[in-house]
Amino acid sequence: MQKRWTDGTRMRELAAAFIKPNDRLSSFERLEIYNRQYWFRVLDCLWEDYPGLRAIVGPRKFMKLLTAYLANYPSNSYTLRDLGSRLEQFLRQEPQWSAPREELALDMVRFEWAQVVAFDGPSKPPLTPDDILDTPPSKLRLGLQPYLSLLELRYAVDEFLFAVKKRESDILRGEASNAFDSAPKAAKRQKRIRWPKPEKVHLGVHRLDNMLYYKRLEPEAFAILAALGSGATVEVACSEAVAASQRTDIDWPAQIKKWFENWSALGWFCRRGK
Amino acid sequence: MPANPYNGFTQFGIGIGLRVPHYRHILANKPVVDWFEIISENFMVDGGRPLEVLDTILEQYRVVQHGVAVYFGSAEKLNREHLKRLKRLVRRTNTPWLSDHLCWGSVDGRYTHDLLPMPYTFAVARHTAEKIRAARDYLEVPICVENVSSYAEYHASEMTEWEFLSEVVELADCGILLDVNNIYVSSKNHGFDPYAYLDNVPHHRVGQIHIAGHSKFEKYLLDTHDHPVLDPVWKMYAHAVKLVGDTATLLEWDDRIPSFDEVHNEALKANKFRNQQLAASTEAAG
Numbered sequence: 001m002q003k004r005w006t007d008g009t010r011m012r013e014l015a016a017a018f019i020k021p022n023d024r025l026s027s028f029e030r031l032e033i034y035n036r037q038y039w040f041r042v043l044d045c046l047w048e049d050y051p052g053l054r055a056i057v058g059p060r061k062f063m064k065l066l067t068a069y070l071a072n073y074p075s076n077s078y079t080l081r082d083l084g085s086r087l088e089q090f091l092r093q094e095p096q097w098s099a100p101r102e103e104l105a106l107d108m109v110r111f112e113w114a115q116v117v118a119f120d121g122p123s124k125p126p127l128t129p130d131d132i133l134d135t136p137p138s139k140l141r142l143g144l145q146p147y148l149s150l151l152e153l154r155y156a157v158d159e160f161l162f163a164v165k166k167r168e169s170d171i172l173r174g175e176a177s178n179a180f181d182s183a184p185k186a187a188k189r190q191k192r193i194r195w196p197k198p199e200k201v202h203l204g205v206h207r208l209d210n211m212l213y214y215k216r217l218e219p220e221a222f223a224i225l226a227a228l229g230s231g232a233t234v235e236v237a238c239s240e241a242v243a244a245s246q247r248t249d250i251d252w253p254a255q256i257k258k259w260f261e262n263w264s265a266l267g268w269f270c271r272r273g274k
Numbered sequence: 275m276p277a278n279p280y281n282g283f284t285q286f287g288i289g290i291g292l293r294v295p296h297y298r299h300i301l302a303n304k305p306v307v308d309w310f311e312i313i314s315e316n317f318m319v320d321g322g323r324p325l326e327v328l329d330t331i332l333e334q335y336r337v338v339q340h341g342v343a344v345y346f347g348s349a350e351k352l353n354r355e356h357l358k359r360l361k362r363l364v365r366r367t368n369t370p371w372l373s374d375h376l377c378w379g380s381v382d383g384r385y386t387h388d389l390l391p392m393p394y395t396f397a398v399a400r401h402t403a404e405k406i407r408a409a410r411d412y413l414e415v416p417i418c419v420e421n422v423s424s425y426a427e428y429h430a431s432e433m434t435e436w437e438f439l440s441e442v443v444e445l446a447d448c449g450i451l452l453d454v455n456n457i458y459v460s461s462k463n464h465g466f467d468p469y470a471y472l473d474n475v476p477h478h479r480v481g482q483i484h485i486a487g488h489s490k491f492e493k494y495l496l497d498t499h500d501h502p503v504l505d506p507v508w509k510m511y512a513h514a515v516k517l518v519g520d521t522a523t524l525l526e527w528d529d530r531i532p533s534f535d536e537v538h539n540e541a542l543k544a545n546k547f548r549n550q551q552l553a554a555s556t557e558a559a560g
Binding site: 019031038041077118146147207 | 320322323324325326343353380383426427429463464493496
């Protein structure tokens with residue numbers, strides 16, 4: 001617990017002013033029980049939700065980072081689910097907590113928060129072919145499901161996070177197993193996961209049948225979806241994405257048709273607005 | 275009391291908490307469980323798997339909602355957005371009653387995610403009761419408030435905890451979720467007789483009972499919900515059943531959660547005490 005209150009009063013004196021001691025614990029010690037429980041609870045929650053960020057900065061620095069984050073951004077929601085909602089903002093404001101891998105950390109935080117959104121974010125009824133039958137592409141505007149996050153990233157954080165989770169799962173199995181021959185080795189004898197090289201990656205983080213997925217998107221596909229999400233018509237979104245593309249060997253009408261069929265099957269499209 | 279206004283005149287038996295580690299077992303095996311208690315805030319979401327699981331459970335089981343964040347005792351007004359979401363969930367589950375804690379836990383829009391005890395004063399009782407009434411009027415479902423376990427007491431308190439609980443529920447005209455383990459934990463931490471607590475709450479207002487395990491530290495007990503129920507708590511439960519009657523009882527096990535069968539078997543031990551009391555009551559009436 002902090003040693004002094006904001007007005008400089010020592011916490012022991014402050015606690016004694018309103019909390020009764022008992023025969024075993026001082027007022028400060030009784031308040032300390034709540035203090036400890038608070039930090040256990042919130043740190044444990046973020047530990048679970050951000051394994052990728054934890055792997056990037058290391059467990060010790062991660063705890064210090066989280067403590068600083070929560071001191072600056074205490075929970076403002078009734079649910080612990082929202083506790084990490086401002087972590088990206090915090091890391092942008094205070095990049096020293098993720099140095100020297102600031103960009104990788106930001107990508108990872110965005111990716112991990114997108115998974116929270118995809119898990120239980122709102123959804124709207126998906127569009128059916130009948131909904132769009134009579135509207136030409138030049139006038140057709142499509143909404144994207146609120147639980148879908150489109151991420152343009154500088155690193156392949158999806159592969160990195162997969163490797164992190166696999167390593168943690170292997171360690172857990174190793175601890176649970178008595179089969180010495182086949183049990184995975186302890187963490188410190190395992191190979192360190194390689195840092196991802198800078199690589200532009202586009203992801204769609206979503207859910208299907210209430211299972212969480214992330215899907216790699218080609219740059220043009222990402223551009224189309226992003227434009228649709230911003231309110232562009234289908235015609236404008238597609239033509240601008242193709243115009244900006246470096247690739248000349250693609251049958252764009254066929255490719256775009258295939259993408260739209262896939263996204264429709266995934267239920268990504270809905271009516272725009274409320 | 276069984277079947278009273280505070281539990282929607284239902285006669286539920288032994289229930290257990292609906293917890294993520296047990297989802298697969300419950301959905302695959304459909305075990306016989308009298309009812310499940312859900313933590314409201316876990317299902318006050320906009321979509322996704324939590325609601326899918328809940329809807330499947332609701333097709334086959336009775337569900338009662340238990341909240342952790344209304345904070346009747348907080349100084350600020352009730353959070354309207356929270357209440358709207360809660361009401362949506364109440365309509366979805368058709369819960370016969372709704373419970374939350376007699377505590378505070380937020381200040382100026384900042385949440386502790388804890389259940390903090392209040393000073394036991396008449397002013398606080400009035401303020402808290404007013405909020406309970408407002409919540410009940412909005413939610414249109416009976417409310418039971420749960421006594422929390424606590425590790426601190428205030429110089430400002432004017433009465434005992436059970437006097438405070440009694441004052442609040444009378445002013446609010448609401449029910450009590452009598453947490454027997456919390457009474458035991460608090461009694462050890464604050465040095466009072468837990469049976470004095472049990473004897474002196476308005477028994478006709480008890481709509482539900484909680485039992486749970488706790489952890490013992492050198493200088494205090496901590497309400498951890500991660501152990502079987504200890505013998506002194508079972509004894510208190512038996513005494514509670516004698517006082518309040520055959521009332522819906524829920525076993526809380528929220529951490530280091532063992533298999534479904536282990537949790538359910540622990541909960542069903544309550545039947546032994548209920549049946550003993552019922553037999554004793556029948557004999558006394560005869």
